[in-house]
Amino acid sequence: MWDALRQALDVSVFWEYRTVLLRGLAVNFYVFAGAAALALSIGLAAALLRVSRFRLLRWIGTVHVELFRNAPDYIMVVWVYFVLPLMIGSLLHQHFELDPFVSAVIALGFVYSGYFAETFRTGIEAVPLAHFEAGRSCGMSERLILWRIVLPQVVRRMLPESINQFISLFKATTIVSLIAVPDLMYQVSMITQQEMRPLPLYTGAALTYFAVILVASSALRALSERWRNKIYA
Amino acid sequence: MGNWQRLVWNQRDALMNGLVVTIHVCAIAFVLAVLGGLLLCLARMYVRPLRSVAIVLIEFFRATPILVQLLWVNYVWPPIFGWPDSFFAAAWTALAVQSSGYLAETFRSGIEAISKGQREAAFSVGMSPLLAFWRVVLPQVALSSAPSIVNQFTVIVKSSTLVSVITVQDLMYQSQKIVNIWYEPIEILTATAAIYIVFIYIVSTAGKLLADSLRRRYGIAAA
Numbered sequence: 001m002w003d004a005l006r007q008a009l010d011v012s013v014f015w016e017y018r019t020v021l022l023r024g025l026a027v028n029f030y031v032f033a034g035a036a037a038l039a040l041s042i043g044l045a046a047a048l049l050r051v052s053r054f055r056l057l058r059w060i061g062t063v064h065v066e067l068f069r070n071a072p073d074y075i076m077v078v079w080v081y082f083v084l085p086l087m088i089g090s091l092l093h094q095h096f097e098l099d100p101f102v103s104a105v106i107a108l109g110f111v112y113s114g115y116f117a118e119t120f121r122t123g124i125e126a127v128p129l130a131h132f133e134a135g136r137s138c139g140m141s142e143r144l145i146l147w148r149i150v151l152p153q154v155v156r157r158m159l160p161e162s163i164n165q166f167i168s169l170f171k172a173t174t175i176v177s178l179i180a181v182p183d184l185m186y187q188v189s190m191i192t193q194q195e196m197r198p199l200p201l202y203t204g205a206a207l208t209y210f211a212v213i214l215v216a217s218s219a220l221r222a223l224s225e226r227w228r229n230k231i232y233a
Numbered sequence: 234m235g236n237w238q239r240l241v242w243n244q245r246d247a248l249m250n251g252l253v254v255t256i257h258v259c260a261i262a263f264v265l266a267v268l269g270g271l272l273l274c275l276a277r278m279y280v281r282p283l284r285s286v287a288i289v290l291i292e293f294f295r296a297t298p299i300l301v302q303l304l305w306v307n308y309v310w311p312p313i314f315g316w317p318d319s320f321f322a323a324a325w326t327a328l329a330v331q332s333s334g335y336l337a338e339t340f341r342s343g344i345e346a347i348s349k350g351q352r353e354a355a356f357s358v359g360m361s362p363l364l365a366f367w368r369v370v371l372p373q374v375a376l377s378s379a380p381s382i383v384n385q386f387t388v389i390v391k392s393s394t395l396v397s398v399i400t401v402q403d404l405m406y407q408s409q410k411i412v413n414i415w416y417e418p419i420e421i422l423t424a425t426a427a428i429y430i431v432f433i434y435i436v437s438t439a440g441k442l443l444a445d446s447l448r449r450r451y452g453i454a455a456a
Contacts, residue, residue, distance in 0.1 A: 001313055001315070004312035004313045005313050008309055008312075066434060070387075070437065071426060071433075072390070072392075072393075072429050072433070073391065074405065075405060075422070075425060075426045075429055078409075078422060079423065082412070082422060083423060086418070087419065171297075171299070172298070174300045174301055175298075175300050178300075185301060185304075189304075198309065199308070199312060202305045202308050202309050203305065203309055205305070206301050206302065206305045209296070209297050209298055209301050210292075210296050210297050213296040214292060217296070
C-alpha cells in the first residue's frame with residue numbers, strides 16, 4: 001500500500017512529459033472556448049424562442065431545451081462525431097467528414113446551450129414588465145429594447161449561475177479525449193500505454209484538473225462579485 | 234426501416250441488459266452519494282478535527298471531471314487501497330464520490346438555512362443535539378434539498394455513460410459493441426441517444442413531481 005502510494009505521488013513522469021501535457025491542457029481550453037461561444041449564442045436564441053409571443057416558436061424552444069438538457073454529453077459527442085457526418089454526407093451525396101475537434105465543439109456547444117437557455121430565460125423573465133413598456137413608450141424597437149434594457153440586466157443576473165455552468169462545461173471537455181481529440185486526458189492515456197505507470201499519471205491528471213478548476217472558479221467568482229458590486233453601486 | 238429492425242429492434246435484449254446495468258450502477262451510486270454527502274457535510278460542519286479534511290475532499294470531488302475520477306479510481310485506488318476489486322465497483326464508487334461532494338454542499342446550505350432559534354428551542358425542551366438534528370433539522374433539510382437531490386440523480390445517470398470506458402457493460406457499452414460489429418452507427422447511436430434522453434426526462438420529471446408533492450404535503454411551498 002505505502003509503496004503504491006509513494007508511486008502515485010511520485011509525479012516525476014508527469015513532469016517529464018510536461019510539454020505534451022501542457023499542449024493537451026491548451027486543447028482543453030480551445031474546446032472550452034469554442035463550445036462556450038456556441039452554447040451562449042444558441043442558448044440565447046433558444047431562450048428568446050421560449051419567451052416569444054408565438055406558440056410554435058415557444059414550443060420549438062422548449063423542445064430544444066428539454067432535448068439537450070436531458071442528453072448525456074458523452075453520447076452527444078459520439079453521435080455528432082460518428083452519425084452527423086454520415087447524415088450530412090447522404091444529404092449532399094458525397095463523402096463528408098468532421099474533424100474530431102469540430103465535432104467535440106458542436107456537441108458540447110449544443111448540450112450546454114440547453115442549460116444556458118434556461119439561465120437566460122429566468123434572467124429575462126426576472127426583468128419587470130414595466131421596463132419593456134417604458135422602452136416601448138420611448139419609441140424603442142423590440143431589438144433595441146432587448147439590447148439596451150433586457151440583456152444588460154440578464155447578464156448581471158445570470159453571472160453566478162453561468163459560472164457554475166462554465167465550470168461544468170470545462171469539466172466536460174475531458175470526454176473529448178474519447179473521440180481522440182488530443183487533450184490532456186488523451187495524452188495521459190497515451191503516455192500510460194507507453195510507460196505502463198498509471199499511478200502517477202492518473203493522479204497527476206486529477207491533481208492538475210483540480211488545481212486548474214479550483215483556481216479558475218475562485219478567480220471567476222471573485223471577479224464577477226467585484227464587477228457586480230461596481231455596476232450595482 | 235430494415236436497418237432499424239436489424240440494428241435496433243433485433244438487438245433489444247442487449248440494449249435492455251445494458252439499461253439494467255446502467256440503472257444498477259446509478260442506483261448504488263445514488264444511495265452511496267446521499268449517505269456520503271451527508272457524512273461529509275456533517276464532518277465539515279460539526280467535527281472540528283475533520284473539518285479541513287472534509288473541505289479538501291469536497292472540493293476535490295467537486296472540481297475534478299468525472300472521466301478523470303473514473304480512471305483515477307479505476308487505476309489508482311486498487312494498488313493503494315486494495316479496492317475497488319471490479320470495474321463495476323470502480324464505476325459506482327467514482328460516480329458516488331463525485332456526487333457526494335455536490336450533495337455535501339447542498340446539505341450544508343440546507344442546514345445553514347435553518348434558523349438557529351429552532352435548534353435552541355429543541356435544546357430548551359431537553360432534546361440532545363443528536364435528537365434535535367434527527368427530529369428538527371434533518372426533515373427540513375431533506376425537504377428543502379429534495380429538488381437538488383433529484384437533480385443529482387439525473388447528473389449521475391448522465392455521467393454513467395462514461396463507465397463504458399472502463400468496460401462496464403452499460404447501455405453505452407452495448408450500443409458501441411453493436412456499432413463495432415456492423416460499422417453502421419446511424420440507427421443504433423441515434424436510438425441510444427433517444428433512450429437516454431427519454432429515460433432522463435422521465436426520471437427528472439417524476440423526481441420533480443415527487444419532490445413537489447412532498448413539499449406540498451409537509452408544508453414547504455414548492456420553489
